[in-house]
Amino acid sequence: MLIVVDNFFDDRLFKSVYDEINRLEFVGVKDDSEVTGENAEKVWYPGVRTRLLNEVSPLLDAVIVRQLDNISTPFTIKAYNYYQKAHLRLEKDNDGEFIHTDNADWAYLIYMSKTNLESGTKFYTDDEKETNFVRFVQNRVVIFNSNIRHRAFNDHGKDINDGRLTICGVCDYI
Numbered sequence: 001m002l003i004v005v006d007n008f009f010d011d012r013l014f015k016s017v018y019d020e021i022n023r024l025e026f027v028g029v030k031d032d033s034e035v036t037g038e039n040a041e042k043v044w045y046p047g048v049r050t051r052l053l054n055e056v057s058p059l060l061d062a063v064i065v066r067q068l069d070n071i072s073t074p075f076t077i078k079a080y081n082y083y084q085k086a087h088l089r090l091e092k093d094n095d096g097e098f099i100h101t102d103n104a105d106w107a108y109l110i111y112m113s114k115t116n117l118e119s120g121t122k123f124y125t126d127d128e129k130e131t132n133f134v135r136f137v138q139n140r141v142v143i144f145n146s147n148i149r150h151r152a153f154n155d156h157g158k159d160i161n162d163g164r165l166t167i168c169g170v171c172d173y174i
Helices: 009-022 056-072 091-096
Strands: 002-005 080-089 106-111 116-124 130-136 140-145 150-152 163-173
Touching: 002 130, 009 056, 009 163, 056 080, 080 130, 130 140
Parallel strands: none
Antiparallel strands: 002 140, 080 163, 106 140, 106 163, 116 130, 116 150
16 A cells, blocks of 8 residues: 655644754764664665654654644554654665665655655565656655565755655554
8 A cells, every 4th residue: 555645744844844854963874873783784775864763853753753643544543663764865876776675564755855756766566567656746745565665766966955855764563
C-alpha cells in the first residue's frame, strides 16, 4: 500500500518545521555515533542526516508524529513505535542511490525542500520493475509498506538551500 498526501502541514506549521530542520546538525554515516558495533563498516547510505529527532528536537519529533496520526491512514490505526531523522541528499549523491526495503512494518517520507518534479521516490516489484514514481512536491508525505522496494530518485542541489531535504521515518507495530 502506498499513500500520498499533499499539504501535510498547514503553511505556518510547515515553515516552523522547515526552520527547525535547517537548524539541526547533519552528519555522514562515519560521524554518526548511532552507527556502532561489528556491522558499522557495512552501513552506508548517500547524503547526510540528523541524529534521531526525538533526541535532538523532541518537540519537533512529537509534532510530526501527531500530524501523521491526525491524517488517519490505515497505517496509523494501530499503536506503533517509530524513529525519524531528516536527510539531505545532493546532486553528488546520485551515484550512491540503490533500490532497497526498510526493516520495519511501514515507512514515510516528508518532502521538505522546494518542489522538483524531476526528483522523487520510485517504487519497484521484487524483480526491480518500476511500479510507481512519486514526484518530489514540497510538503508532501508518502507513506508505504516498508517491504515495498524503493529508492530516492534524482538527488539535486549543491547544499541545504537547494538539495533534496526529507524527513524519513520507519515504524513497527507494537
